[in-house]
Amino acid sequence: MNPPASSHPEPDQDLAKVLWSFADVLREDGVSGIEYVEQLACLILLKVAHEHSHRPLNPVDVIGYDTWAEIRWTDRQNQLTRYEETLDHLANRPGNLGMLFRKAQNRISDPAKLSRLIDLVDSYRWSRTDSTGRGAVFEALLARLTADTKTGAGQFYTPRPLIEAIVQCVQPGVGDTIIDPACGTGGFLTKSFEYLVEHFPPGVTPAERARLTNGAFGGTELVDATARLATMNLVLHGLTRADAQPMITVGDALAQPPTRHATLVLTAPPFGRRSTIAGETYAYYRPDFWAETGNRQLNFLQHVHSLLQLNGRAAVVVPDNVLFEGGAGEHVRRRLLDACDVHTLLRLPPGVFYATGLKTNVLFFDKAAPRPDGRPSTKQLWVYDLRSHRPAPTKTTMLTSAEYDDFVSAYRPGRPRSERVESHVFRSFNVEDLLARDRTNFDLLAADLPDDPFAPAEPEADLHHMAQEITSELRSALEELTALTEALQLYGAHGDGPDRGSAT
Template sequence: MNPPNSSHPGPDQALAKVLWSFADVLREDGASGTEYVEQLACLILLKLAHEQSQRPLNPVDVIGYDAWGEIRWTDSQSQLLRYEQTLDRLAVRPGNLGLLFRKAQNRVPDPAKLSRLIDLVDLYQWSEDDSTSRSAVFEALLARLTADPKTGAGQFFTPRPLVEAIVECVQPGVDDTIIDPACGTGGFLIKSFEYLVDHFPPGVTPAQRARLDQGAFFGTELVDTTARLATMNLVLHGVTRADAANSCITVGDALAQPPTQHATLVLTTPPFGRRSVIIGDAYAYYRPDFWTETGNRQLNFLQHVYSLLETDGRAAVVVPDNVLFEGGAGEQVRRRLLAACDVHTLLRLPAGVFYATGVKTNVLFFDKPAPQLDGRPSTKQLWVYDLRSHSSAPTKTSTLGSCDYEDFVSAYRPGRPRNDRVESPLFRSFSVEDLLARDRINLDLQVADPPDEPFAPVEPEADLHHMAQEIASELHSALEELNAVTEALRPYGIHGGRPDRDSAK
């Protein structure tokens, strides 16, 4: 969901603004923006469960007791203790409830401020039949968190207009199994679900409907806090239920081992940067299903996405520029990807689409057909759309909106044969023979090149530009790994002086 573009925000946006303004108050107590939104997610879930248990028709007892009532109507001096006891109690629950509260801690040590935050959450009816309004509030909070330069949370949030454009192109169906192996706050899963709701076909069987509730959407997220935000986001959007026995989201390292579950559709924005960290050890992944061993996470994720896909599955993966031109392992991965998959579309995005404005990114679309019996590459033509030449390229104070992707979606021609596509100044096709003939199979393609000189030699300035991009990617990687280390050290109870449950076991 995208916040409405209006000079007069509705009640949902107004509430999001009020809720976010309280984050500045809590900064004085050392709570980060991410920790604040995490705290809101816990309180919102408790309030939502209370409302569902109190409705006159079809009440649902999500938690098993009125946790919100016990906290809400306790005197302010006792609320903090009752709230922390509730977090401990729910953390051991199975399924979504356990994921929503696992390792959750109270980040509001001041009883008066916690009481005020509870009052703010109580202002809103979170269980309205229309999930759009409640999800809009949470999406707006996530958007504010992402835009806050103090949090570094942009790594978890793919801009929703870009997500919408990608989903429109790939057209999720009722029989798809959709996986995001680096799901962040769940944007791709949510937008795929909303697309299915808006394009629900006639004649869907009861088995297909049941599968949409339990077996269609899955994600993996490395960081507990972000997985909690993703699960809350999915609950508020109606993708899953808070009391679901099996969670859509798995917490862990998606690259650690070959997949046990496969997808017909993979949509993902892997973390930027080069290394993958297990606390105390940095290494390049070795997996028997990978084509090559490398410490570059995007190259590893590309290999992982290939392993995730069933035959005839399809994927859209956001990658930084260095994946398109890097030598060594990069060349091997590109060669194998062109051979094993139909790599049919590359959307070139301008700098500024993501919060790491120094990194230019792309969206790589490919399908996984059955192996070619004649040994020829599965890729025939790669169509490249250059959004970097778009007149609405983002600046430091603006981002691309949904309308900025309309021309690309139209040129992509979703659901139609790719031979219906038409070249234009921004959209051009390259044959696989020409791609394989390029030095290092460089896919850093320029649509604006003259047709009779498609592969001009790389100039020294371009090399410097690529080096600068890699440096920016490395710096972002270091920030991301520091965030992971901070998350891993959280069990020592630095916040609020209360030891984490896991450290006491």
């Protein structure tokens, strides 16, 4: 007989270590880290649904039958087949269930190992009321998955201490609509939800509380497998239920102008450029975009601007090339300064993300109404320098929450920016000076600035940076040349040229 759920221990951080050790066992059978976490997500969800349906008070059956009991108590010889049949059946369900099981496949071919994993999941009670334990365990598994460089999982995992610092700065409120258009495993959404729960203001109505799990959050993810992990993360954190409508949309967020808008956008878009077609970089043609480019980060910056409501605010993780790339990059930066209050730039040390030596930043801005005098909405850009005078990057640069505390304090969340105080790592730059810079680049460091804050660094100080700039220039030139070639071909296809006597 299945023992009552109350006799099972609640999940804790030690469980993450135990579960990940089983990943090492399955790796010998060719199961990758991400495939293992996917299987684990499916099993945990079935166990949570079982526990909810057997609660003594207010039981909830989100599936319609006890799938976990059927799998758990099927004899080992037939257990694998029963599990695979369950995956196929649930993939056709609507809502989060369909999201969680869509295209999910069993990767554990050894019946004995599958049975051991089922027993391990069954030995814990996952449906804690406050969801803290199970959410923390899943986050710990995602962190271990990211550290497994063979999987390439770091591309959809933003370090949680960085997310926590960003969330503390922007202070999500109960009236916010929070969207991440490149949500990965859902870190920005779960951390925003945790912040809201911890900072409930007095007088929150039942309708406002209900909205937190039905309308306040949304995300888009390109990859099915990652969307499953994100949805599982949201379910385990209590943002949504397995039988609710999905908060995560699977698809390309850049493909169309947004139909839903946000008061707060938090996102870390994928790095790199758009894939090429027949040797040419594919660019998005959207009427709401300021520039056509194959640079995904520039496209996401434009998308975030479109996604924001007036007076909405955003924090976007961008690599260094977004700060200084010419061509479309310069045009986007100028338009962003004009249309938004681009008020804060956090310079991160190399290696904070998964790629060795990759230099990243966080750009904070608010979407503002046009100023009556026609001047840019940005007045001052504050630059916080976490980069200068740090040791050379190794494989990764793991920053703890405490290492972001000084930035959060200098940011002064919820306070007027006029109260900010300059320091050796935190400086402000007037928008007029930014617009006068070559290519309107934001490549600024605050720490130990020379007398001229806009003086370029010595060439030998950052050879990697120089290589990035050269590469960026070549890419921009190639894009412009490609566009010119296409225009000439189109012009030639129409036969007649312009009046030779006209000015060009």
